[in-house]
Amino acid sequence: xxxxxxxAPPLSALDALEAEAIHVxxxxxxxxxxxxxxxxxGKDSIVLLRLxxxxxxxxxxPFPVMHVDTGHNFPExxxxxxxxxxxxxxxxxxxxxxxxxxxxxxxxxTGPRSSRNRLQTVTxxxxxxxxxxxxxxxxxxxxxxxxxxxxxxxxxxxxxxxxDPRAQRPEVWDLYNxxxxxxxxxxxxxxxxxxxxxxxxxxxxxxxELPSIYFAHERSVxxxxxxxxxxxxxIERLPGEEPFTTSVRYRTVGDMTCTGAVRSEAVxxxxxxxxxxxxxxxxxxxxxxxxxxxxxxMEDRKREGYF
Amino acid sequence: MEAxxxxxxxxxxxxxxxTLGSVDDGKSTLIGRLLHDTRQIADDQLEHxxxxxxxxxxxxxxxxxxxxxxxxxxxxxxxxxxxYRSFLTPRRRFILADCPGHxxxxxxxxxxxxxxxxxxxxxxxxxxxxxQTRRHLAIAELLRVPHVLVxxxxxxLVDWSEARFxxxxxxxxxxxxxxxxxxxxxxxxxxxxxxxxxxxxGVAAPWxxxxxxxxxxxxxxxxxxxxxxxxxxxxxxVIRPEGEHGGGRRYAGRIARxxxxxxxxxxxxxxxxxxVVTAVELLGEDxxxxxxxxxxxxxxxxxxxxxxxxxxxxxxxxxxxARELTATLCxxxxxxxxxxxxxxLKHGARTTRAIVGEIRERLELExxxxxxxxxxxxxxxxxxxxxxxxxxxxxxxxSECRETGAFVLIDDQDHATLAAGMIISAG
Numbered sequence: 133x134x135x136x137x138x139x140a141p142p143l144s145a146l147d148a149l150e151a152e153a154i155h156v157x158x159x160x161x162x163x164x165x166x167x168x169x170x171x172x173x174g175k176d177s178i179v180l181l182r183l184x185x186x187x188x189x190x191x192x193x194p195f196p197v198m199h200v201d202t203g204h205n206f207p208e209x210x211x212x213x214x215x216x217x218x219x220x221x222x223x224x225x226x227x228x229x230x231x232x233x234x235x236x237x238x239x240x241x242t243g244p245r246s247s248r249n250r251l252q253t254v255t256x257x258x259x260x261x262x263x264x265x266x267x268x269x270x271x272x273x274x275x276x277x278x279x280x281x282x283x284x285x286x287x288x289x290x291x292x293x294x295x296d297p298r299a300q301r302p303e304v305w306d307l308y309n310x311x312x313x314x315x316x317x318x319x320x321x322x323x324x325x326x327x328x329x330x331x332x333x334x335x336x337x338x339x340x341e342l343p344s345i346y347f348a349h350e351r352s353v354x355x356x357x358x359x360x361x362x363x364x365x366x367i368e369r370l371p372g373e374e375p376f377t378t379s380v381r382y383r384t385v386g387d388m389t390c391t392g393a394v395r396s397e398a399v400x401x402x403x404x405x406x407x408x409x410x411x412x413x414x415x416x417x418x419x420x421x422x423x424x425x426x427x428x429x430m431e432d433r434k435r436e437g438y439f
Numbered sequence: 440m441e442a443x444x445x446x447x448x449x450x451x452x453x454x455x456x457x458t459l460g461s462v463d464d465g466k467s468t469l470i471g472r473l474l475h476d477t478r479q480i481a482d483d484q485l486e487h488x489x490x491x492x493x494x495x496x497x498x499x500x501x502x503x504x505x506x507x508x509x510x511x512x513x514x515x516x517x518x519x520x521x522x523y524r525s526f527l528t529p530r531r532r533f534i535l536a537d538c539p540g541h542x543x544x545x546x547x548x549x550x551x552x553x554x555x556x557x558x559x560x561x562x563x564x565x566x567x568x569x570x571q572t573r574r575h576l577a578i579a580e581l582l583r584v585p586h587v588l589v590x591x592x593x594x595x596l597v598d599w600s601e602a603r604f605x606x607x608x609x610x611x612x613x614x615x616x617x618x619x620x621x622x623x624x625x626x627x628x629x630x631x632x633x634x635x636x637x638x639x640x641g642v643a644a645p646w647x648x649x650x651x652x653x654x655x656x657x658x659x660x661x662x663x664x665x666x667x668x669x670x671x672x673x674x675x676x677v678i679r680p681e682g683e684h685g686g687g688r689r690y691a692g693r694i695a696r697x698x699x700x701x702x703x704x705x706x707x708x709x710x711x712x713x714x715v716v717t718a719v720e721l722l723g724e725d726x727x728x729x730x731x732x733x734x735x736x737x738x739x740x741x742x743x744x745x746x747x748x749x750x751x752x753x754x755x756x757x758x759x760x761a762r763e764l765t766a767t768l769c770x771x772x773x774x775x776x777x778x779x780x781x782x783x784l785k786h787g788a789r790t791t792r793a794i795v796g797e798i799r800e801r802l803e804l805e806x807x808x809x810x811x812x813x814x815x816x817x818x819x820x821x822x823x824x825x826x827x828x829x830x831x832x833x834x835x836x837x838s839e840c841r842e843t844g845a846f847v848l849i850d851d852q853d854h855a856t857l858a859a860g861m862i863i864s865a866g
Contacts, residue, residue, distance in 0.1 A: 330532075
C-alpha cells in the first residue's frame with residue numbers, strides 16, 4: 133500500500149498539476165450535460181486520457197472521446213488511437229474532414245503547400261452541433277503559444293464557435309463557471325498550466341505508451357522552410373525538394389501536411405527529454421507550419437472556433 | 440540538469456506566483472527578465488520579439504511582446520488580460536500569473552491573487568510608494584496571499600542608493616503593518632539589466648545582504664496550510680462502477696481542506712448521514728490517507744444518499760451548514776450590484792440560488808476602509824454584503840481557509856461571472 137504524505141506538502145509539481153487537472157475534468161462532468169474529450173493521438177491528449185482514467189475509474193468516462201480526422205494522419209497514430217480506445221473500452225467518435233469535403237461543407241485544398249488544418253474547424257463545429265456537445269475537453273497548454281497564455285481553463289465559445297478574448301469570464305480560485313446558453317459551448321483545458329517538459333515527465337512517471345513517431349526512426353523526408361516533412365504521397369513536393377532518409381522524431385503530432393519532424397537520435401524517453409530540455413526552440417515554432425502564418429495566427433484561428 | 444534529474448518527477452515543488460504592477464514600473468520587463476535569465480525563452484520566441492520590435496521601429500528589444508499575446512494588446516501596446524507563464528529553476532517550478540495594472544486592475548489582480556502562493560509587487564524606485572502600490576498591498580491582504588514580496592525596481596536610476604531603498608522599504612512595512620500583512624520582504628533590483636533578479640545584486644548594492652529575487656522565491660516555505668485543519672471534501676462526482684469488479688460507489692472530489700484517512704468517521708453534509716472511510720484511491724492505487732489539495736476517490740462502508748455538491752467532513756469537526764452569509768465581494772461586471780439581486784452562487788462543487796440582502800459598505804481600495812455604498816457596487820468595487828442562499832453551504836470563513844471560504848456569483852440569465860466573494864461569517 134502506498135502512503136501519501138500525510139501532512140507533508142508541498143506536493144511535487146506533477147502531483148499538484150495532476151490534482152488540478154482531475155478536478156477540472158470532474159467539474160465539467162458535473163456541470164455539463166454533453167461533454168466530449170478531444171483526442172488527436174498526440175502526447176497531450178494521451179495524458180488527458182490518463183487523467184480521465186484517474187478522475188472516473190472504476191467507472192466509465194462520462195463522455196465520448198472524439199477525434200477530428202483530417203484523413204492526413206500518420207498511420208502509426210491512427211493505429212495507436214484505435215488500440216488505446218479499445219483497451220479503455222470507451223466510445224470513440226471520429227469526425228472526418230473527408231466527410232465534410234464529400235458533403236460539400238468545405239472545399240479541399242490542393243497543391244504543394246495545402247493543408248487541411250483550417251478545414252478541421254468546420255468539421256469540429258459540425259460535430260459539436262451534430263452531437264449537441266456543450267463542452268469539449270482538449271489538451272492545449274498555455275506554454276504553447278502567446279494567445280493560449282491568456283485563455284481561461286474553462287473558455288466560453290459563442291454559437292459560432294468563436295472565442296472572444298476580450299469577453300472572457302474572470303476565473304478565480306478553482307471555481308470554474310462552465311454554464312452555457314443554448315448553442316454555446318465551453319472548451320476546457322485541464323492541462324493549461326503544464327509545460328512540454330511536465331507532459332514528458334508525466335508520460336514517464338505513468339509509464340504511458342506513445343505513438344512510435346515520437347521517438348527517433350529512419351524516415352524518408354524532404355526539407356521545406358527549414359522544416360523536415362514526411363516524404364508521402366499526401367504532400368506534393370516543389371521542384372528542388374529532394375527526399376532523403378535520415379533519423380528523425382516528431383515533437384508534436386498533427387496533420388502530416390503541416391507537422392514537421394526534427395533530426396534526432398533519441399530512442400528512449402530519457403534521451404527525448406534530454407533533447408527537449410536542451411532545445412532552444414519551442415515545439416510549435418519548430419514543427420508547426422500552421423502557427424507560422426502570421427503574428428497572431430493562433431488567435432485568429434481560435435476566434436473562428438479552432439481547437 | 441542531468442536527464443535522470445529531468446525525469447525525476449518528484450523533485451521540484453510548485454509555487455504559484457502573481458506579479459502586480461502598474462503601467463510604467465517595468466513589470467513586463469521583469470517577467471521578460473525572469474523568463475530570459477532562467478532560460479525559458481526559446482530562440483524562435485526571441486527571434487519573433489526582435490522581428491516585431493524592429494518592424495515597429497523600436498530600437499530596443501521589447502520584452503513585453505513576450506507576454507502580450509493578443510492582437511489588440513500588441514496593436515495598442517497595452518496588457519489586457521491575465522497571462523499565465525511557467526518557468527523552472529533547479530529548485531522550483533513556477534506558474535506566474537501576470538496581472539495588468541491599469542485596465543480592469545481590481546478584477547485582474549483579484550483573479551491572479553486568488554490562486555497565488557506569493558505575489559511580487561513592483562515599485563519604481565524613483566516614484567516610491569504610489570496609490571497603486573497601496574491598492575496592490577490591500578488586494579494581497581484581502582485575498583490572503585501567504586507571501587508578499589516587493590521588488591523595488593529601477594534601482595539603477597537612483598544609483599543603487601541605500602537610503603532610497605530603505606526609505607521605500609520602511610514606508611512599505613508601515614503600510615503592511617497597518618493592513619495586518621505578515622513579514623514583507625523587499626528586494627532591490629534592476630529588471631532592465633537583470634541585477635538582483637536571478638543573481639544577487641553584488642557590487643551594485645554591497646549594502647544589501649539579502650539574496651536575489653529568484654532565490655527568495657525559491658526559499659519561500661510552501662506550508663500547505665490547507666492540509667491541516669478539519670476535513671472538507673466536496674463531492675464533485677459519484678462514480679458508479681459497472682460490473683462485478685468495480686465494487687461499490689466511489690465519491691470523487693478534490694480535498695479542499697484537511698486530510699482524509701482510511702478508518703475516518705465521516706458525515707455527509709447537509710444530510711447528516713454518517714459512514715466510515717474504507718478506501719482512499721485513484722485509478723486502483725490505494726492510499727492510507729490523502730491531504731489537500733489532492734484529487735481522490737473515496738469509498739465508504741455504506742451507500743449514502745450523496746450527490747454532487749455535498750461535503751464530507753469528519754464527525755465532530757463538521758460546521759453547521761449555513762443559509763446566511765456575510766462576505767466581501769469584488770464586483771467584476773459592468774452591470775452594478777443592487778440590493779435584492781437574485782443570482783447564482785458557486786461554492787465548492789455546489790451551485791445554488793442566492794439573494795443579496797444589504798450592501799453594507801464599499802471598501803476604499805487603498806486602505807480597505809469602509810464607506811457608504813448608496814449606489815450599490817460597480818465594476819472593480821469591493822464591498823461588504825449579506826447573502827441568503829437556497830441550499831445550505833458547508834462553509835468556513837475565508838480567513839480560516841481560502842478554498843472553503845471563497846465563492847463566485849453568476850448571472851442566472853446570461854451566466855456571466857459577476858463577482859468573487861470571500862466569506863466573513865456563515866450562519
